[in-house]
Amino acid sequence: MQFVDKARIILKAGDGGNGAVAFHREKFVAAGGPDGGDGGRGGNIVFVPDDNMSTLLDFRYKRKYEAPNGANGDGGNRSGKSAQDLVIRVPRGTVIREFESQDVVADISGDEPVVLLKGGKGGFGNAHFATPTRQIPRFAKLGQPGEKMEVTLELKLIADVGLIGFPNVGKSTLLSVLSAAKPKIANYHFTTLTPMLGVVAVSQGNSFVLADIPGLIEGASKGIGLGHDFLRHIERCRMLVHVVDVSGSEGRSPIEDFDTINSELFAFNEALAARPQIVVGNKTDVDTSFEAEFRSYVEKKGYTYLSLSAVTRKGTQELVNAVWLKLKELPAVEKFEVTYTKPLPQIGSKFTVERTDDGFSVDAPWLERILGTTDVDDYESLLYFQKALSDSGIVAELEAQGAKDGDTVEIGDYQFDFIR
Ligand SMILES: Nc1nc2c(ncn2[C@@H]2O[C@H](COP(=O)(O)OP(=O)(O)OP(=O)(O)O)[C@@H](O)[C@H]2O)c(=O)[nH]1
Numbered sequence: 001m002q003f004v005d006k007a008r009i010i011l012k013a014g015d016g017g018n019g020a021v022a023f024h025r026e027k028f029v030a031a032g033g034p035d036g037g038d039g040g041r042g043g044n045i046v047f048v049p050d051d052n053m054s055t056l057l058d059f060r061y062k063r064k065y066e067a068p069n070g071a072n073g074d075g076g077n078r079s080g081k082s083a084q085d086l087v088i089r090v091p092r093g094t095v096i097r098e099f100e101s102q103d104v105v106a107d108i109s110g111d112e113p114v115v116l117l118k119g120g121k122g123g124f125g126n127a128h129f130a131t132p133t134r135q136i137p138r139f140a141k142l143g144q145p146g147e148k149m150e151v152t153l154e155l156k157l158i159a160d161v162g163l164i165g166f167p168n169v170g171k172s173t174l175l176s177v178l179s180a181a182k183p184k185i186a187n188y189h190f191t192t193l194t195p196m197l198g199v200v201a202v203s204q205g206n207s208f209v210l211a212d213i214p215g216l217i218e219g220a221s222k223g224i225g226l227g228h229d230f231l232r233h234i235e236r237c238r239m240l241v242h243v244v245d246v247s248g249s250e251g252r253s254p255i256e257d258f259d260t261i262n263s264e265l266f267a268f269n270e271a272l273a274a275r276p277q278i279v280v281g282n283k284t285d286v287d288t289s290f291e292a293e294f295r296s297y298v299e300k301k302g303y304t305y306l307s308l309s310a311v312t313r314k315g316t317q318e319l320v321n322a323v324w325l326k327l328k329e330l331p332a333v334e335k336f337e338v339t340y341t342k343p344l345p346q347i348g349s350k351f352t353v354e355r356t357d358d359g360f361s362v363d364a365p366w367l368e369r370i371l372g373t374t375d376v377d378d379y380e381s382l383l384y385f386q387k388a389l390s391d392s393g394i395v396a397e398l399e400a401q402g403a404k405d406g407d408t409v410e411i412g413d414y415q416f417d418f419i420r
């Protein structure tokens with residue numbers, strides 16, 4: 001299966017249904033009261049984590065996701081049906097960002113479903129607008145549009161511990177002996193092509209998640225080998241286990257290997273490079289003549305060093321214990337903070353009024369949204385809108401700036417005559 005960990009999709013929540021204009025009719029009753037029902041709510045866009053998914057591949061084939069619209073209201077006070085939410089399943093650890101700003105909208109790593117976009121509210125039917133002085137309301141409100149957003153999805157796996165090191169040093173072998181995971185293991189470079197997770201049991205009820213990623217080489221941060229892209233999957237790991245082949249089986253120096261990987265880490269993300277590391281010298285069943293020098297090198301730098309043979313399982317239990325001890329001191333897996341804020345202000349918020357060559361122009365995005373749901377050809381509907389205009393203080397501001405009856409007032413794409 002192809003591993004895809006980035007995608008870009010377009011989301012649109014459902015529109016609210018329109019309210020109905022209808023009047024009660026009955027035999028022998030000349031003109032009944034208004035009984036137009038409300039429109040139904042549009043469907044939300046909801047994200048849930050799915051632990052059976054491990055890639056964002058599906059989102060390469062389908063790019064547009066729309067929740068259904070609410071149904072329109074009907075006569076006889078019948079409300080339109082609200083639409084069902086559109087539930088989108090993603091692998092756990094998927095971070096959703098608004099495309100333009102790249103602000104984080106959600107991090108789908110908990111168990112709770114996340115309502116990302118809200119469906120539009122249904123419009124009120126005319127039954128809502130009957131008042132003692134307005135007995136025949138010939139208007140209803142249109143449903144509000146559902147929210148829409150273009151987003152990028154990025155998978156950042158959730159694991160406590162990340163395995164790093166050169167290719168062929170035995171990272172996948174270690175994962176396979178510590179957990180039930182069955183990664184591919186072979187005696188050549190870049191056997192592992194995609195990240196893999198395994199659960200490591202420590203003692204009854206205690207376990208941690210270990211992530212194995214493709215090997216790194218010098219220049220990975222410049223795209224050499226498989227590059228450093230996969231490092232993003234261990235970006236939120238609480239700590240790292242740095243696996244080094246201390247047997248010299250490939251003719252390299254363990255000390256140089258260790259420094260190379262650390263500087264590649266640093267080039268990718270300084271915070272990741274600063275994460276606690278336990279260093280393991282692997283393949284000690286082959287040759288240990290380089291080990292003493294390497295051990296004192298890393299211990300002098302302040303790291304914990306453990307001697308290991310993944311194949312004979314020498315030292316594996318000590319490693320599990322040491323990792324568990326360290327994890328107990330460390331904060332939980334990092335969740336991405338939501339940095340995105342909805343740009344649409346609420347009704348009654350700020351506006352500006354400016355003089356133009358032939359009248360006035362009002363800048364108030366929230367008002368344009370109300371206008372979008374107002375039937376401007378309907379007198380009473382317009383009255384309703386004008387009430388919003390005066391309640392917000394815009395009329396007063398226009399008058400203060402000298403607006404007179406008949407002056408042109410521009411609001412977004414609309415033009416009105418000013419009438420007091
Ligand atoms: N002798 C010996 N061989 C080992 C040990 N651990 C792993 N190997 C061998 O080393 C080779 C590479 O092991 P992998 O686990 O695939 O290594 P890797 O680090 O995951 O490699 P990449 O996925 O390519 O980055 C395999 O042939 C393993 O059998 C060990 O402790 N001793």
Ligand SMILES: [Mg+2]
Pocket residue numbers: 171172173183184185191192212213214215
């Ligand atoms: Mg591997």
